[in-house]
Amino acid sequence: MSFDQILFYVFSFWFIAASLAMIFSRNAAKAVLFLILAFFSAASIWILLEAEFLAITLILVYVGAVMVLFLFVIKMLNIDKSSLRAKFASYLPLGLIVAAIIAAEMALVLGNNQFGLEMMAAPARHAADYSNITVLALQLYTDYVYPFELAAVLLLIAIIAAITLVHRNEGNRKTQNIAEQVSVKAKDRVYLVSITTPNKEGK
Amino acid sequence: MINTPLFDTTSLMAALPEIFLLSAIVVVLLLDLFLTKPFKQVTYYLTQLSLLTTGVLAFNLIGEPETIILGNSFILDDMASVFKVFMMVAAMVAMVYSRHYLLQHSLFRGEYFVLVMLSILGMMVMVSGHSLLTLYLGLEILSLSLYTLIAIARNRAGAVEAALKYFVLGAIASGLLLYGMSMIYGISGSLNISEIAVFANSATLASREVLIINFGLVFLVIGIAFKLGAVPFHMWVPDVYQGAPTSVTMFISTVPKIAAVAMLVRLLIDGLGAMQPYWSDLFTVLAILSIVLGSIVALLQTNIKRLLAYSTISHIGFVLLGFATGVITGYGAAVFYILVYVLMSLAAFGVIILLNKKGFEADLISDYKGLSAHSPWSALMMLIIMLSMAGIPPFIGFYAKLFILQQVISSGMITVAIIVVVFAVISAYYYLQIIKSMYFEDGDEAQESIPAPIDIQLVVSINAVLILVVGLFPDFWMQLALSLF
Numbered sequence: 001m002s003f004d005q006i007l008f009y010v011f012s013f014w015f016i017a018a019s020l021a022m023i024f025s026r027n028a029a030k031a032v033l034f035l036i037l038a039f040f041s042a043a044s045i046w047i048l049l050e051a052e053f054l055a056i057t058l059i060l061v062y063v064g065a066v067m068v069l070f071l072f073v074i075k076m077l078n079i080d081k082s083s084l085r086a087k088f089a090s091y092l093p094l095g096l097i098v099a100a101i102i103a104a105e106m107a108l109v110l111g112n113n114q115f116g117l118e119m120m121a122a123p124a125r126h127a128a129d130y131s132n133i134t135v136l137a138l139q140l141y142t143d144y145v146y147p148f149e150l151a152a153v154l155l156l157i158a159i160i161a162a163i164t165l166v167h168r169n170e171g172n173r174k175t176q177n178i179a180e181q182v183s184v185k186a187k188d189r190v191y192l193v194s195i196t197t198p199n200k201e202g203k
Numbered sequence: 204m205i206n207t208p209l210f211d212t213t214s215l216m217a218a219l220p221e222i223f224l225l226s227a228i229v230v231v232l233l234l235d236l237f238l239t240k241p242f243k244q245v246t247y248y249l250t251q252l253s254l255l256t257t258g259v260l261a262f263n264l265i266g267e268p269e270t271i272i273l274g275n276s277f278i279l280d281d282m283a284s285v286f287k288v289f290m291m292v293a294a295m296v297a298m299v300y301s302r303h304y305l306l307q308h309s310l311f312r313g314e315y316f317v318l319v320m321l322s323i324l325g326m327m328v329m330v331s332g333h334s335l336l337t338l339y340l341g342l343e344i345l346s347l348s349l350y351t352l353i354a355i356a357r358n359r360a361g362a363v364e365a366a367l368k369y370f371v372l373g374a375i376a377s378g379l380l381l382y383g384m385s386m387i388y389g390i391s392g393s394l395n396i397s398e399i400a401v402f403a404n405s406a407t408l409a410s411r412e413v414l415i416i417n418f419g420l421v422f423l424v425i426g427i428a429f430k431l432g433a434v435p436f437h438m439w440v441p442d443v444y445q446g447a448p449t450s451v452t453m454f455i456s457t458v459p460k461i462a463a464v465a466m467l468v469r470l471l472i473d474g475l476g477a478m479q480p481y482w483s484d485l486f487t488v489l490a491i492l493s494i495v496l497g498s499i500v501a502l503l504q505t506n507i508k509r510l511l512a513y514s515t516i517s518h519i520g521f522v523l524l525g526f527a528t529g530v531i532t533g534y535g536a537a538v539f540y541i542l543v544y545v546l547m548s549l550a551a552f553g554v555i556i557l558l559n560k561k562g563f564e565a566d567l568i569s570d571y572k573g574l575s576a577h578s579p580w581s582a583l584m585m586l587i588i589m590l591s592m593a594g595i596p597p598f599i600g601f602y603a604k605l606f607i608l609q610q611v612i613s614s615g616m617i618t619v620a621i622i623v624v625v626f627a628v629i630s631a632y633y634y635l636q637i638i639k640s641m642y643f644e645d646g647d648e649a650q651e652s653i654p655a656p657i658d659i660q661l662v663v664s665i666n667a668v669l670i671l672v673v674g675l676f677p678d679f680w681m682q683l684a685l686s687l688f
Contacts, residue, residue: 109418114411143274150328150340153225157321157344160232161351164314 008048015041028074036067050125053132214272217279220260220287221327227253228320235313243311247302250316251295254323258291271333275395278333278469282687286330286465293458293545294323296553296662301450303659304556310356310448318355319454322348326462332469334394335384342380342430342466345459346373352454353447365446372439376429383422387475390415396474403477417481423470424485430463431519434492444512449564452508453552456515457545464522464541471526472534472688479529486527487619493520494623498630508566510633511551514592517630518544524623525607528614535685536606542684543603547670550588553663554581557655571637573646580660582641584667591670593634594627599670602677 015038022034039062046055113119140148215222231253235246261284269280298319305311325344332338350373354366388394390412391402402408403416429436444452471482497517504510522544525537558565558574558581565571575582591598604627611620673680 106418109414114415119411144276144336146273146276147334147336147340150337150344153321153324154340154344154347157318157347157351160314160317160321161347164312164318164351165354165357 004048008045011041011044011048014038015045029071032067032070032074035070036063039063039067049123050130051132053136214270217264217267217270217272218277218331220257220264221324221331223260224253224257224320224324224327227256228317228324231313231320232317235317238313243313246313246316247298250320251298253320254291254295254298257323258288258295261287261291271397275397276334276337277331278396279331282465282468283331285683285687286461287327289542289545290323290326290330290458290461293461293549294319294454296549296666297450297454297457299659299662300453300549300553300556303656304448304450304559307559307561308356308448310450312355315352315355318348318352322352322454323458326459326465329462329469330465332466333396335388335396335399335470336394338466338469339377339381339384341462343377345462346377349451349455349459352451353443355451356448359446359448361446362448365443368446369439369443372429376426376436379422379429380426383419383426386415386419386422390419396469399474400476403475416475416478420471420475420478420482421485423475424482424489427463427467427470428489428523430466431460431523432516433489433519433523434496434516437493437496437516440516441509441512444508444515445506445566449508449552449556449559449566453549453556456511456548456552460515460519460541461545464538467526468534468538483527483529486523487616490520490523490527491619491622493517493523494626498626501630501633504633505568506566507555507568507571507637510568510637511548514630514634515544515548517626518592521604521607521623524611524619528610528616530610530614531688532685533607533610533614534688535681536603536610538687539681539684540603540607542680543599543673546666546673547588547591547600550584550663550666550670551592553659553666554585554588557581557659557663568637568640572640572644574641576646580664584663585641586638587667587670589634589637591674593631595631597671597674599674599677602674602681606677606681 018034018038018041022031022038025031025034039058043055043058046052046058227249231246231249234249235243238245264279265281265284265288267279267284269278271278298316301315301319302311305315322345325341325346325348328341328344329338330341332341350366350370353369354363356362387399391399393399393402425436429439432440444456447455471478475482494517497513497515497520501510501513501517504513518540522537522540525533525540527533528536555565558570558578571585574585587598591600594601594604596602608620608623611623
């Protein structure tokens with residue numbers, strides 16, 4: 001077994017283990033941390049496949065930004081776990097049977113007979129001066145410019161959708177009035193009141 | 204190593220409708236921000252103008268030779284142009300109905316029209332998609348806009364539930380579709396529809412390659428069946444139809460179905476036409492289940508939106524049956540059916556919206572009791588629509604079913620044809636039930652006729668009369684549908 005293969009099996013093992021741990025974790029914060037580990041292992045496998053740019057993007061965007069956001073959301077929302085699990089047990093037996101059948105059927109099709117190394121040769125290695133990013137950039141802005149623009153439209157929809165659903169009418173929006181805040185004087189905000197302290201009998 | 208890529212801007216004219224619509228969306232989106240309350244209607248008129256212009260641009264491209272541009276991911280052919288024109292007309296009619304509804308239920312917002320236009324852009328991308336990637340992106344643009352449109356009535360618990368249900372199930376369906384696409388890509392080595400077709404057609408296909416293609420194919424069929432709402436992937440349809448605001452229900456049940464059929468044609472006929480014997484069987488099963496379940500469960504409904512949801516499911520069964528025949532005349536009949544279905548469904552929801560009043564949704568069948576007494580014209584329109592949906596001559600719905608059945612019988616599926624006819628007769632019962640309550644039952648209290656703006660009354664009337672008029676010369680439309688293949 002070559003060093004590459006050993007690395008592949010190590011990363012794959014962590015990938016699968018972390019994904020399973022994420023699904024079965026009872027604590028949402030822990031699940032996010034396991035998901036980060038899964039992303040990290042996936043990125044490592046991509047590096048083995050010579051897709052450095054994708055791997056770095058995965059770590060920067062997903063691990064660095066999306067997952068941190070996830071952690072914030074989980075910490076801010078108080079998710080009631082018991083209500084989420086209420087129907088879990090009653091669906092479990094049927095779910096397990098269906099999942100087992102699907103997994104067995106897929107294993108028959110996707111096994112070594114179809115996707116083994118004898119059937120699908122390993123891709124050729126590139127030279128040391130091969131630049132992944134150059135090829136990607138050229139492809140993205142020429143051959144794939146149409147999907148690229150469509151993805152941009154998709155993001156536009158996400159923005160419009162978020163604002164449409166969250167934006168309430170102007171009445172109950174809290175906005176800042178900068179000019180008013182700057183021109184405020186101390187006497188507008190603080191005023192002193194003289195209070196006579198009551199004596200011990202309360203008179 | 205780095206191949207010089209080809210990017211030819213002169214060929215972009217083929218995508219002119221899409222480019223125009225996207226520009227119009229951005230203009231309307233920005234303009235809407237600066238409109239004060241009394242001028243909010245401008246957004247609506249601009250939307251109609253944009254849709255009209257896009258339709259005209261698409262119409263001008265009919266008859267152009269087939270061109271594939273933008274890195275082999277965009278195709279312009281007659282089918283794309285004709286579908287786009289139909290989509291624009293249907294969307295414009297839907298917008299006329301929508302405005303009436305939105306004003307009455309204080310849901311009128313500029314974003315509504317922007318999101319509708321964005322979803323139409325997504326559908327146009329699907330109709331013209333020539334690579335797995337663009338087909339998927341078009342589908343996502345469509346779906347994301349629809350989820351938001353349903354949730355736009357966020358004060359109603361039903362609408363939020365419908366949006367969430369649609370979102371979660373839609374995400375799963377997208378995942379399945381993507382998984383299927385990844386299998387096809389993995390074995391054929393290309394995202395491009397014509398290259399996949401060449402691969403699937405090659406005589407030297409090893410048995411393991413056929414196996415993997417079929418494996419991917421199953422997932423593709425599931426994704427498409429979900430979008431069309433065929434049994435057993437129909438779970439979302441009744442809840443979404445009932446929960447969504449009626450104007451959104453009308454939109455979901457009409458225009459996106461054309462796009463879903465276009466995606467089916469692109470993926471399965473253009474791309475995997477060689478695998479036709481395999482997907483035909485899948486479609487036959489889906490079609491029979493849809494017709495049977497759609498006809499029987501609809502009998503028990505009291506809500507007219509839910510009833511139309513099950514009616515949609517059984518109509519989709521007929522469309523899938525047309526594709527299941529595997530011959531070009533069958534595909535033509537299926538395309539004809541979906542266009543007829545859109546015409547009928549638009550009219551049905553148009554009448555429902557016409558009968559809406561402030562704070563009152565006419566969505567129970569009992570609300571239609573004695574309709575003929577106080578608004579005879581609306582009742583007559585509804586009568587035409589229901590008879591057409593039930594498949595009674597001389598209305599267009601009859602010819603749509605007839606063409607499908609002719610193809611089914613001539614391709615030798617006699618048993619299937621018998622089952623379908625039996626259940627079509629059963630389904631006639633619930634359409635006739637609506638007619639019965641309109642004409643032969645008295646309303647609970649004396650209702651005066653509902654005053655509605657002249658534009659919606661006019662459009663509903665034209666829409667319903669078209670069902671009769673088109674039914675008088677169906678051959679022209681059938682020839683048009685056939686010429687697309």
